[in-house]
Amino acid sequence: MAYEKVEVYSPRSLAEALEILSQKKEQIKPVAGGTDVMVMLKDGALKEKELLNLSYIPELSYIKEKENHILIGATTKYREIRRSPIINAYAPILIEAVRQIGSPQIQNLGTIGGNLGTASPAGDSIPPLYVLNAKVKLQKVGSAREVHIDKFFLGPRKTVREADELITEISVDKMEPGSYYFFEKLGLRSANAISIVNAAGILSLENKTIKYLRLSLGAVAPTVIRATEAEEEAKGKELTEDLIERIAKLASEATRPISDIRGTAEYRKKATYGIVYEALYKILKGYGKKIEYGFEKIS
């Protein structure tokens, strides 16, 4: 209804931010784009009375290559990811997902670190991070650690981040040239929708045989999940309609959805099957998206 009074700290460097966090710990809420936090604040759902504004720390916003990885600063905005030539070349699945987040207004403000910090099981940037083997860097005064995305989330809105730690960087694997990928999102409308189900996949084919499939599913369990049984089933097999059906079924079985106003649990299971089936079917029929890059092509 109206804004509660909050104290806002706007540090100008990471060191300063970490210092504040080390003192305030759970009393302060880190915020970057504010597309989630401001809504919580307005709804009176924010327990913290202080905000740590990360918008004035340029060293937290970047996209760069490092060997076989891409490093993304935590406060990098969705818009910057969408426009990044590096992401476009080596991890286009992330662009596929980010361009479907909210609206241009949200994309202009929202950050990838913020999406991780909010830890919604329906967060659209998260499934691609699972299949890109992302690692989340958590920093505090004097130390840093890296957590694999599989281990980062504990449940809806819960992560392993300690109160004195800050999400500072996400590193992802570059995708293999020639691999297929998809991010599919099912919402009640074509834009500005919260996902009922979303799915991200990378499929690497050698001739017609599947080298590997990485498949992650969102909004169908307390956290985003990897459909590991489905991935195992795919490995080393030829991509056929029969196999696609088995994969989609295993993916559906891997889910533990809830019923809410955006969909029933039963429907989410059916839709998981459908979304995975249709995505792989597109690849089978030759109109899937494929990543093409590599220095050999540049000359």
Added chain:
Amino acid sequence: MITETISKYSYINKSIPRIDSIDKVAGSLLYLTDLKLENALYAYTFRSKVAHGKINAIYTEDAEKVNGVKAVLTYKDIPAMNGYGAIVPEIPVLAYDKVRYYGEPLALVAAETQEAALEALNRIKVDITPLPVVRSIDEALDENAPKIHEKGNIARHTVVRKGDVEKARSSAYIVLERIYETPMQKHMFLEPEGGVAFVDEEGVINVLAGGQTPYRDRIQISRVLGIPPEKIRVKNTPTGGAFGGKDDITVQIHLALLAYKTKRPVKLVWSREESGIAGFHRTASKIKLRTSVDRNGYLLSNEATIYLDSGAYQSFGPTILDVSIETINGPYRIPNYVIDANLVYTNNGIASAFRGFGAPESNFAIESMMNELADELKLDPIDLRLKNILKTGEVGPFDNKIRHAEGLEEALKRAKELFYRPDPTGPFQRTGVGIAVAVKGVGFGTLPEYPTAAIEIVPEGRVNIMFSNVDYGQGINTGNAQLVAEKLQIPVSQINVLHSDTKFAPDTGGSSASRSTFNAGNALLLACEKALSELKMEAASYFMTKSDLVTYKDGYFYFKDKGVSIYELAKRLRLKGKSTRFEATLEVPRYAEAVEGTLEVPHMVYMYGVIITKVVVDELLGKIKPREVDFIADIGNVINPAIAAGQIEGGIIQGLGYSLIEELNYDKDGKPLNINYTTYVVPVISDSPLINVEFIKSYEELGPFGAKGVGEISIIPVGASVADAVTDAIGKRSYKLPLLPWRII
């Protein structure tokens, strides 16, 4: 596609730009909720967190102690009647004995600062004994259901019948019995309910708030405050969207009460969430139909049991029920029928007017029934309709002589050319086509209406036109200006609209029931005639001749080779101390008596529409994508084709939301779950299909230059046509809106 046909008119049948569009496009228009009055208090509403309960006490002492708080008002502070409601004034201004829905107002707070007002809000305590909550029509009808009102849970019950349904049914070839359900829909106007109020130097309480019917607002305020209407001014313009949701009182009485008590300017604007919780919505419906048809496809009988969920109180419930009665037989010749119509109380907020006003609910039932009957008869659904539509001059179901139904027949014939299933678009994508027909009366039917409008010839070179209907986005200011321009043969640029303000505009009624063009337009034309006749005499005096020798053309009166402009004549009138303002009242044509048990059945003038919807259904995901919609409308002569088409398109998209995704939900305790744009999902522009609007050439002699009305017709048949298209695509029929994906697969 809007085609401008060659027209004999100079200023109508033309898609001129809307006269109020520049400020809106530039974002410079100040809506009433944008107004900042000097020295204004901030007002907030204290609302019940219990959906149904007995009020034992309301404690305001702590709240009053907050520094800067100027008023904390409860039911005890209401000077006269504690009730409002457009039809039955039974809605408490502030709840006193019971609360009947989650969010019902219990107290009002006004303070010097937002902080103080919110602090006071936090300090109000209530003692309410919760009662069991009634959440649906079925629960309300249960014999053990808790009584929401003393008289029980049926607010209104009407039975209308004709012929002998049993006999007709027994001889029928096919009898189908089905139950149809439609959801509560929120208006989701961009500007939430709100405004400002102040007492001026003359002691008049000025209420400037988004609304649709300023004079009725004024009466409702007057009854609560116990002061005469002349001491109250209501201004409703500009309003940022309404769709019926601002037709009854929202903030107006609360604002007036606060200004009256504090003698200070007050601002009260509901948050989006308050609008979601306490704003109005469309009645949910449950309609049982048993319809019979003979071997040749002629309808024999229709038995309808209609239940509409009025929510906690009646607002427009009784007249919404009337329109549902009037439209449950469609535009068809049905010799035998029984309509058992019920308005039901629940603890679901308050249902009120919403574009279509009971017609979309009934239309979903009867048009779905027609499509299923066509299937059963193995008859083309358009042919089935062509067999059964009432023709011009025939006597309708309510003993009403049908005027001008030829447009509907023409529209159906045109629909034949557009009715085909589109090609599939890819794997798992099934396509389908569906059709439905809509009929809706213009205005208030048999309810007496005497709209008054005025024009003023201003010597400085413009014509003010004055009416109380509100242009909240639908474009009536432009349409009415075009009508006056046509009548006076002067450019639209010389016309200035003063509307929707009891200070300047006479009582033309409000913007509702697709009536503003018909009623305000007609009344304005009468006022123009008055002006021309008076000015003609003045011209005769100017020319020193007799008035029957004076002619009129393009803003000038002529005698022989001499001419004088209406503005020059107005100057002469002014010098003589005569008024240059001309007012006229229209007696709206209507039938003398209402069908027993109803207030406004039947109407005299009907709009018609035929819709064809083409969809793509993802068979694995159950997701429905409307791809193309054709709408063929008979709305009478079209004053501004672009604006009219905009109305049709807007209604279609709002109807697609209603058909596919929109549904207001309550939890087990009666608390609304989806109350903002994140959780209550409405379509966005990328959800819009390709829309083709076509107008049948038509002329209704009773309307201004042949016009009828347009606002509601397109939303009405969308649900049935979408459900029909989905049936065509996947072979499974649906009887419940919205067609959410989990109801499809």
